Amino acid sequence: xxxxxxxxxxxxxxxxxxxxxxxxxxxxxxxxxxxxxxxxxxxxxxxxxxxxxxxxxxxxxxxxxxxxxxxxxxxxxxxxxxxxxxxxxxxxxxxxxxxxxxxxxxxxxxxxxxxxxxxxxxxxxxxxxxxxxxxxxxxxxxxxxxxxxxxxxxxxxxxxxxxxxxxxxxxxxxxxxxxxxxxxxxxxxxxxxxxxxxxxxxxxxxxxxxxxxxxxxxxxxxxxxxxxxxxxxxxxxxxxxxxxxxxxxxxxxxxxxxxxxxxxxxxxxxxxxxxxxxxxxxxxxxxxxxxxxxxxxxxxxxxxxxxxxxxxxxxxxxxxxxxxxxxxxxxxxxxxxxxxxxxxxxxxxxxxxxxxxxxxxxxxxxxxxxxxxxxxxxxxxxxxxxxxxxxxxxxxxxxxxxxxxxxxxxxxxxxxxxxxxxxxxxxxxxxxxxxxxxxxxxxxxxxxxxxxxxx
Numbered sequence: 001x002x003x004x005x006x007x008x009x010x011x012x013x014x015x016x017x018x019x020x021x022x023x024x025x026x027x028x029x030x031x032x033x034x035x036x037x038x039x040x041x042x043x044x045x046x047x048x049x050x051x052x053x054x055x056x057x058x059x060x061x062x063x064x065x066x067x068x069x070x071x072x073x074x075x076x077x078x079x080x081x082x083x084x085x086x087x088x089x090x091x092x093x094x095x096x097x098x099x100x101x102x103x104x105x106x107x108x109x110x111x112x113x114x115x116x117x118x119x120x121x122x123x124x125x126x127x128x129x130x131x132x133x134x135x136x137x138x139x140x141x142x143x144x145x146x147x148x149x150x151x152x153x154x155x156x157x158x159x160x161x162x163x164x165x166x167x168x169x170x171x172x173x174x175x176x177x178x179x180x181x182x183x184x185x186x187x188x189x190x191x192x193x194x195x196x197x198x199x200x201x202x203x204x205x206x207x208x209x210x211x212x213x214x215x216x217x218x219x220x221x222x223x224x225x226x227x228x229x230x231x232x233x234x235x236x237x238x239x240x241x242x243x244x245x246x247x248x249x250x251x252x253x254x255x256x257x258x259x260x261x262x263x264x265x266x267x268x269x270x271x272x273x274x275x276x277x278x279x280x281x282x283x284x285x286x287x288x289x290x291x292x293x294x295x296x297x298x299x300x301x302x303x304x305x306x307x308x309x310x311x312x313x314x315x316x317x318x319x320x321x322x323x324x325x326x327x328x329x330x331x332x333x334x335x336x337x338x339x340x341x342x343x344x345x346x347x348x349x350x351x352x353x354x355x356x357x358x359x360x361x362x363x364x365x366x367x368x369x370x371x372x373x374x375x376x377x378x379x380x381x382x383x384x385x386x387x388x389x390x391x392x393x394x395x396x397x398x399x400x401x402x403x404x405x406x407x408x409x410x411x412x413x414x415x416x417x418x419x420x421x422x423x424x425x426x427x428x429x430x431x432x433x434x435x436x437x438x439x440x441x442x443x444x445x446x447x448x449x450x451x452x453x454x455x
Contacts, residue, residue: 166335203266
């Protein structure tokens with residue numbers, strides 16, 4: 001386990017790198033990313049085939065860091081071409097390592113050449129692109145055409161001064177993942193858990209009856225902390241993109257998590273220090289803790305990494321801090337944007353395609369059926385495809401459970417130094433708060449001072 005000094009050295013080194021390329025680290029990395037162009041692992045879709053239709057041919061380049069996203073966009077391009085005859089688009093997609101892609105994109109946009117037409121920007125890396133003149137085309141028109149159907153909160157992370165610049169692949173609703181084999185053995189009814197007081201009471205029963213902690217807390221990643229900061233009404237930025245690190249709601253959320261660990265003793269540091277560590281997968285798979293909170297996209301981690309839990313996991317809302325309060329928020333995300341370097345003659349076609357690919361009813365259904373993500377289009381939650389019981393998750397219709405949370409959803413906002421805050425939360429703050437039990441107000445004040453020093 002890293003010491004505080006080593007962790008702090010890491011963040012200082014990262015700050016130097018950030019200063020050189022005005023980029024940041026953090027976000028959704030994983031085995032589904034591939035290598036960079038001109039290196040092993042490059043993946044490009046063929047772009048030189050003859051068009052099959054009779055419409056005007058428009059070639060569009062697309063960068064992403066997740067091959068599944070590339071496959072999805074290419075599939076949607078084929079559907080788009082089949083849906084009309086005026087234009088035939090050809091997508092040349094390239095899947096690049098997460099960090100390398102964002103750094104290359106930033107350099108290309110700063111230098112004025114070399115950027116793709118469309119690009120995926122991970123939420124924790126959007127901040128540098130919002131500094132100064134945003135180098136993406138506004139998507140106001142396609143968003144407004146669909147505003148009645150959209151869960152508007154999902155647009156917030158990629159919005160600057162009220163203008164949306166990116167369209168996500170999912171809602172990313174935070175969920176509580178319960179191992180019902182453990183909660184049932186303890187006599188805990190997970191549906192009776194409505195508030196955090198209820199959760200603590202349930203955790204004490206689990207500890208007494210089964211002898212395992214109720215939950216695990218990340219100390220080398222920020223999802224445990226950030227989720228409850230947002231749920232409590234805080235976050236990193238407000239709706240006007242102003243930084244709010246020292247907001248009392250953030251300090252209260254951190255102190256609450258500390259109470260779960262040090263006062264009630266129903267929480268422990270996640271094995272491997274994060275919920276994506278092999279050690280955690282092995283531990284939770286073995287029934288060594290009863291629950292944890294992460295966004296919905298984490299569902300796709302279970303079958304491969306925790307196979308013994310099939311049928312035992314149920315998802316429920318997060319407990320509310322107050323009766324009737326918020327029960328979910330959003331975590332992670334990747335917005336697809338259109339860069340200003342696209343040929344002006346292609347802008348309207350690119351926007352039309354992006355709307356088709358992500359902001360139609362059928363596209364939103366596919367976010368679940370193809371990618372396994374929660375949609376952000378309200379009507380599709382009543383679609384039969386989303387009502388199917390999932391045998392992996394208690395044979396329940398998971399999306400129906402999420403639909404019931406959407407009227408108590410807290411959005412997340414971003415700003416210029418979101419990425420640097422993400423790095424500090426994962427590398428410094430979570431460790432100091434939940435392993436060293438440092439004073440929460442001091443930890444947030446130090447973080448604010450460091451981020452302010454970057455301006």
